[in-house]
Amino acid sequence: MKKSALLIVLFLNGILLFSQTKEEQTIKEIYKSSLTNSKCYSWLDYLSNSIGARLSGSANAEKAVQYTKSQLETLGFDRVYLQEMMVPKWVRGEKESAYILDNKSKINVPVCALGGSIATPKNGLTAEVIEVKSIKELETLGGKLKGKIVFYNRPMEPENIETFLSYRGCVDQRSSGAKEAAKYGAVATIVRSMNLRLDDFPHTGNQNYGDLPKSQYIPAAAISTNAAELLSKTLKNNPKLKFYLKQSCQQMDDVVSYNVVGELKGSEHPENIMVVGGHLDSWDLADGSHDDGAGVVQSMEVMNIFKNIGYKPKNTLRVVLFMNEENGGRGGKKYEELAQANKEKHIFALESDSGGFSPRGFSIESSDAVFDKILTWKPVFEPYLIHSFVKGHGGSDIEPLTSKSIIKAGLKPDSQRYFDYHHAANDKFGAINKRELELGAATMAAMLYLMDQNYSLFEPK
Amino acid sequence: MKKSALLIVLFLNGILLFSQTKEEQTIKEIYKSSLTNSKCYSWLDYLSNSIGARLSGSANAEKAVQYTKSQLETLGFDRVYLQEMMVPKWVRGEKESAYILDNKSKINVPVCALGGSIATPKNGLTAEVIEVKSIKELETLGGKLKGKIVFYNRPMEPENIETFLSYRGCVDQRSSGAKEAAKYGAVATIVRSMNLRLDDFPHTGNQNYGDLPKSQYIPAAAISTNAAELLSKTLKNNPKLKFYLKQSCQQMDDVVSYNVVGELKGSEHPENIMVVGGHLDSWDLADGSHDDGAGVVQSMEVMNIFKNIGYKPKNTLRVVLFMNEENGGRGGKKYEELAQANKEKHIFALESDSGGFSPRGFSIESSDAVFDKILTWKPVFEPYLIHSFVKGHGGSDIEPLTSKSIIKAGLKPDSQRYFDYHHAANDKFGAINKRELELGAATMAAMLYLMDQNYSLFEPK
Numbered sequence: 001m002k003k004s005a006l007l008i009v010l011f012l013n014g015i016l017l018f019s020q021t022k023e024e025q026t027i028k029e030i031y032k033s034s035l036t037n038s039k040c041y042s043w044l045d046y047l048s049n050s051i052g053a054r055l056s057g058s059a060n061a062e063k064a065v066q067y068t069k070s071q072l073e074t075l076g077f078d079r080v081y082l083q084e085m086m087v088p089k090w091v092r093g094e095k096e097s098a099y100i101l102d103n104k105s106k107i108n109v110p111v112c113a114l115g116g117s118i119a120t121p122k123n124g125l126t127a128e129v130i131e132v133k134s135i136k137e138l139e140t141l142g143g144k145l146k147g148k149i150v151f152y153n154r155p156m157e158p159e160n161i162e163t164f165l166s167y168r169g170c171v172d173q174r175s176s177g178a179k180e181a182a183k184y185g186a187v188a189t190i191v192r193s194m195n196l197r198l199d200d201f202p203h204t205g206n207q208n209y210g211d212l213p214k215s216q217y218i219p220a221a222a223i224s225t226n227a228a229e230l231l232s233k234t235l236k237n238n239p240k241l242k243f244y245l246k247q248s249c250q251q252m253d254d255v256v257s258y259n260v261v262g263e264l265k266g267s268e269h270p271e272n273i274m275v276v277g278g279h280l281d282s283w284d285l286a287d288g289s290h291d292d293g294a295g296v297v298q299s300m301e302v303m304n305i306f307k308n309i310g311y312k313p314k315n316t317l318r319v320v321l322f323m324n325e326e327n328g329g330r331g332g333k334k335y336e337e338l339a340q341a342n343k344e345k346h347i348f349a350l351e352s353d354s355g356g357f358s359p360r361g362f363s364i365e366s367s368d369a370v371f372d373k374i375l376t377w378k379p380v381f382e383p384y385l386i387h388s389f390v391k392g393h394g395g396s397d398i399e400p401l402t403s404k405s406i407i408k409a410g411l412k413p414d415s416q417r418y419f420d421y422h423h424a425a426n427d428k429f430g431a432i433n434k435r436e437l438e439l440g441a442a443t444m445a446a447m448l449y450l451m452d453q454n455y456s457l458f459e460p461k
Numbered sequence: 462m463k464k465s466a467l468l469i470v471l472f473l474n475g476i477l478l479f480s481q482t483k484e485e486q487t488i489k490e491i492y493k494s495s496l497t498n499s500k501c502y503s504w505l506d507y508l509s510n511s512i513g514a515r516l517s518g519s520a521n522a523e524k525a526v527q528y529t530k531s532q533l534e535t536l537g538f539d540r541v542y543l544q545e546m547m548v549p550k551w552v553r554g555e556k557e558s559a560y561i562l563d564n565k566s567k568i569n570v571p572v573c574a575l576g577g578s579i580a581t582p583k584n585g586l587t588a589e590v591i592e593v594k595s596i597k598e599l600e601t602l603g604g605k606l607k608g609k610i611v612f613y614n615r616p617m618e619p620e621n622i623e624t625f626l627s628y629r630g631c632v633d634q635r636s637s638g639a640k641e642a643a644k645y646g647a648v649a650t651i652v653r654s655m656n657l658r659l660d661d662f663p664h665t666g667n668q669n670y671g672d673l674p675k676s677q678y679i680p681a682a683a684i685s686t687n688a689a690e691l692l693s694k695t696l697k698n699n700p701k702l703k704f705y706l707k708q709s710c711q712q713m714d715d716v717v718s719y720n721v722v723g724e725l726k727g728s729e730h731p732e733n734i735m736v737v738g739g740h741l742d743s744w745d746l747a748d749g750s751h752d753d754g755a756g757v758v759q760s761m762e763v764m765n766i767f768k769n770i771g772y773k774p775k776n777t778l779r780v781v782l783f784m785n786e787e788n789g790g791r792g793g794k795k796y797e798e799l800a801q802a803n804k805e806k807h808i809f810a811l812e813s814d815s816g817g818f819s820p821r822g823f824s825i826e827s828s829d830a831v832f833d834k835i836l837t838w839k840p841v842f843e844p845y846l847i848h849s850f851v852k853g854h855g856g857s858d859i860e861p862l863t864s865k866s867i868i869k870a871g872l873k874p875d876s877q878r879y880f881d882y883h884h885a886a887n888d889k890f891g892a893i894n895k896r897e898l899e900l901g902a903a904t905m906a907a908m909l910y911l912m913d914q915n916y917s918l919f920e921p922k
Contacts, residue, residue: 035619158496158896161845197895358819358875360846384622385821385875387848414819414846414875416896434658435619435877 023453024380027446029309031384034442037308040301041434043071044294044356048287048429055284056324057089057255064280065258068296068321072262075303077319082258085334087324089255090115092284093248096221098190101126101242102234109227111190112202112285113247114174115327116209117220120188124246125219127187131235135172135180146185149243151235152177153192153228156419163415164354167194167422171205178220179210188219188245192228194419200224201424204283206327221245259331260321262303264313272315272455273339275349276302276448279325279397286427290418293429294356294437296321298411301441302448313452315347322397325353329396336400346403347458348451350411350444351395355421357413358436359443361388365408370458377450386443388412407451407458411444484914485841488907490770492845495903498769501762502895504532505755505817509748509890516745517785518550518716525741526719529757529782533723536764538780543719546795548785550716551576553745554709557682559651562587562703563695570688572651573663573746574708575635576788577670578681581649585707586680588648592696596633596641607646610704612696613638614653614689617880624876625815628655628883632666639681640671649680649706653689655880661685662885665744667788682706720792721782723764729775733916734800736779736810737763737909740786740858747888751879754890755817755898757782759872762902763909774913776808783858786814790857797861807864808919809912811872811905812856816882818874819897820904822849826869831919838911847904849873868912868919872905 034040047054047064054061065082072080098111113119130145132138133154138145152173156166171194178189193203202222209217223231234241260280266272278295282288299319306313322331339346361381364371371391378389393399394408401408413436421427451458495501508515508525515522526543533541559572574580591606593599594615599606613634617627632655639650654664663683670678684692695702721741727733739756743749760780767774783792800807822842825832832852839850854860855869862869874897882888912919 031622032620159493161492161900163896358877382848385849387843388846416819416900417894420894433878433881435624439622439877 023450026309026311026449027380030305030445030449031442033305033308034301034438034445035435038301038438038441039304040297040437040441043297043300044289044432044437045429047293047296048289052287053284054280054282054288055090056087056257056281056327058284061257061281061323065260068260068280068300072260072300072319075262076307077262077303078265080262082260083334083338084256084258085323085330086254087257087330088328089252090327091250091252093119093250096247098221098243098245100231100234101244102238107230109231110200110202110224111221111245112204113249114207114220114222115204115283116207116251117178117247117249118217119248119250120219120246124244125187126242126244128240129231129235129243131232135176138180138184142184145181148186149188149190149245150177150181150186151190151231153232155192156194156196158196163196163419166196167419170194174205174222175207178207178218179212182212182216182218186218188221190221190223190243190245193222193225194422195225196419198225198229200226201426203423204285205423219245219247221247257323259323259335262319264303264317266315267312268314270316271345272347273318273344274313274315274347274448274451275318275320275398276444277320277322277397278352279322279331281324281326283326283423285423285425287429288427289429289432290355290421290427291423292325292353294432294440295352298352298356298437298441298444302445305442305445311449315452315455317448325396332397332400336402339401346401346406347455348407349394349398349401350409350447351398352411352440352444353395353397354411354415355413355418356432356437356440357417359386359411359413359440361386361390361412362447363390363392363394363410363412365392365394370407373457381446384439384443405458409447411440413440484911487770487772487910488841491766491906491910492903494766494769495762495899495906496896499762499899499902500765501758501898501902504758504761505750505893505898506890508754508757509750513748514745515741515743515749516551517548517718517742517788519745522718522742522784526721529741529761530721533721533761533780536723537768538723538764539726541723543721544795544799545717545719546784546791547715548718548791549789550713551788552711552713554580554711557708559682559704559706561692561695562705563699568691570692571661571663571685572682572706573665574710575668575681575683576665576744577668577712578639578708578710579678580709580711581680581707585705586648587703587705589701590692590696590704592693596637599641599645603645606642609647610706611638611642611647611650612692613650614693616653617655617657619657624657624880627657628880631655635666635683636668639668639679640673643673643677643679647679651682651684651704651706654683654686655883656686657880659686659690661687662887664884665746666884680706680708682708718784720784720796723780725764725774725778727776728773731777732806733776733808734779734805735774735776735808735909735912736781736859737905738781738783738858739813740783740792742785742787744787744884746884746886748890749888750890750893751816751882751888752884753786753814755893755901756813759813759817759898759902759905763906766903766906772910776913776916778909786857793858793861797863800862807862807867808916809868810855810859810862811870811908812859813872813901813905814856814858815872815876816874816879817893817898817901818878820847820872820874820901822847822851822873823908824851824853824855824871824873826853826855831868834918842907845904866919870908872901874901
């Protein structure tokens with residue numbers, strides 16, 4: 001090698017080393033800022049304890065819009081604004097009641113209406129129960145289902161390491177169970193709660209009647225896992241037992257609501273937009289501290305961290321707090337609709353919607369080439385115990401984004417406890433650990449920082 | 462390459478591939494067994510909810526010995542036996558009381574005596590308070606400490622990712638604070654609880670008067686983090702405030718207690734012993750579900766898993782439930798004493814004593830060469846989200862083991878929540894997630910399995 005060539009190589013290596021060290025240094029500052037000087041925990045305290053449950057269309061959802069907007073306004077964005085849309089409004093009404101009628105003994109069981117469900121008749125309904133483990137089983141049973149309550153009781157598979165895999169493996173019972181059972185003349189459905197542990201919390205969540213004529217809608221409820229076990233056992237002894245269900249929920253007219261957006265113009269490439277977000281709405285049974293209060297405040301914290309460490313992104317940064325993820329996804333759709341109308345170019349979108357637990361890594365939606373590049377960043381994440389980089393879904397709210405060659409990612413926190421709380425009355429602030437929440441925010445900020453620094457690598461060739 | 466040489470290479474590769482696949486397959490069975498068919502959670506339920514706090518020398522500690530022995534006897538060991546020893550017996554007595562006397566206002570604060578502390582005079586003691594951030598500061602203050610209560614208020618450092626690092630960075634205030642302050646004539650010490658979050662739980666833990674003459678012992682207590690903040694703030698406004706402390710703990714005579722051991726003879730090398738264990742004793746303020754009920758039942762579960770999947774270790778396996786880790790370490794010492802007396806050869810020891818949280822990896826105490834070999838196993842652990850392999854301490858109970866070239870390891874669970882519960886009244890069964898506990902047990906079983914399969918690699922050359 002010629003001496004001059006050697007010098008160039010050494011010089012380039014030097015730059016590489018320097019840039020590596022600078023990235024490592026900034027990421028260290030990011031984590032330190034989040035663990036020592038963050039606001040996310042107190043924001044979540046307010047969102048959970050002073051506002052509370054934030055189902056789309058509710059007064060609390062509106063309060064959450066106003067509160068987060070006011071907080072974003074303190075963080076140094078160039079502008080903070082709302083994106084208006086119409087959202088579904090479903091109300092639970094009175095607390096549901098249900099019991100098993102086993103000959104003469106009446107055993108009360110914890111249930112809750114599924115989101116989007118219709119009410120039972122005013123005094124409730126009583127019917128025999130047929131237990132199934134899948135929607136497919138309905139075919140075999142056919143006419144036997146007429147006039148019965150279908151009880152979907154396929155549990156989440158415990159042997160998966162990632163609990164979201166187990167969730168995906170049985171959530172069809174909740175989301176489509178009523179629609180399918182109605183076709184066979186069932187009068188209601190009850191579904192085993194999407195929960196890996198045995199406890200007394202019924203877990204709500206969305207269900208959809210699809211194309212079914214309104215006249216064929218039937219009430220759909222979830223039952224706690226303990227009660228599902230009990231009902232199953234009791235049914236084995238007495239297949240003729242009856243089940244009583246009463247719920248008074250109803251679907252109202254759509255109402256106005258908003259996404260909340262904070263935008264900081266990029267210092268070098270303002271035309272390139274990076275989104276970080278979570279969803280503002282929650283189910284109505286609890287604060288929704290994990291789902292998705294955590295994602296909301298972590299996304300806000302990303303901006304707070306950048307402000308605290310004095311980092312000015314080269315590309316435009318948008319913190320987006322999406323409305324209506326839970327029962328309609330209108331916020332994500334509205335965001336994309338406006339992005340298209342404004343011919344915006346999104347280069348990266350990162351969502352946090354898997355709870356405020358210890359972060360483990362990212363689920364990345366990209367080409368193989370981009371994914372391979374991201375894998376080269378693993379070493380800078382390892383000191384923070386972020387090891388898991390997998391190809392997969394970014395998140396529901398960013399799913400509608402269609403910018404050419406956009407990279408999407410989802411924060412992956414430890415998933416073991418998520419379904420203990422998901423959509424249930426115990427998804428409360430007390431279930432949040434401050435440090436776990438802050439580590440998640442820092443991990444998101446570190447990824448956005450690396451994307452911002454390296455965005456040119458992802459330009460379509 | 463000659464054709465025959467090529468064939469040999471292909472053949473050896475085949476063996477390697479087969480053995481890799483067999484190891485992967487067994488580890489898959491281990492995790493499946495733990496997540497679908499484990500007993501650890503119900504054992505812990507009994508240990509925590511039917512027995513409860515298990516401080517050395519207490520009636521509950523004795524019950525725990527008998528209970529775990531009876532359970533080990535159901536698991537197919539060749540023998541289950543006790544190792545007798547004398548252990549310290551310290552009793553808390555009546556619930557402590559304390560308040561800040563700020564001029565005329567009296568503010569009650571949550572405190573607890575530190576393990577091994579003496580009582581205050583029967584009616585308590587009242588004195589002015591001097592706040593320090595370190596033991597070193599005492600030197601500077603010298604004579605000013607006479608007649609005062611020393612208040613150690615150096616918080617755990619929030620910016621470390623591993624919380625045990627933060628613990629080690631300030632636990633000297635708890636363990637040696639009283640001994641050191643007594644030398645300057647202080648009348649008592651109160652220490653900020655070893656807890657990263659702000660809450661109302663005082664955290665106990667051992668403290669030691671060392672060589673101090675008994676006549677110079679002073680009472681030592683812990684104060685909750687919230688109350689530590691309050692006391693510090695109040696002191697700033699009123700340095701002359703007084704603090705009242707009353708505790709009636711005492712050190713009794715040593716009593717008999719036991720390690721519990723289950724032993725399964727190795728099918729090929731019975732002379733090689735592998736230990737897996739945790740400690741049976743806990744502090745007295747709560748069930749000790751994380752510290753270290755979790756480690757106890759996870760160690761027991763290792764044997765249950767091997768039984769369920771039909772795995773017969775080549776080397777002798779011992780499940781050891783150590784007594785008295787918290788305030789004396791007598792169990793670990795007794796175990797080693799007997800191992801030496803019996804000229805036993807220990808090749809591996811694995812301890813779980815960092816809580817029942819999601820497992821992240823191992824802390825490994827070995828030569829560099831062995832550590833490098835263990836690192837080659839990382840890929841088989843990755844599907845189970847076990848990524849963190851670091852050189853470090855194995856555990857307190859296995860620390861005394863001195864077998865030549867023994868490898869020691871500690872299970873490393875996620876550490877973020879550990880100090881929320883450690884030695885406090887909230888270290889209860891409700892703070893345990895079943896799956897996290899089971900994943901820890903499976904991770905331990907997988908490591909023991911790999912060590913058992915590969916033990917010859919670690920023989921001293």
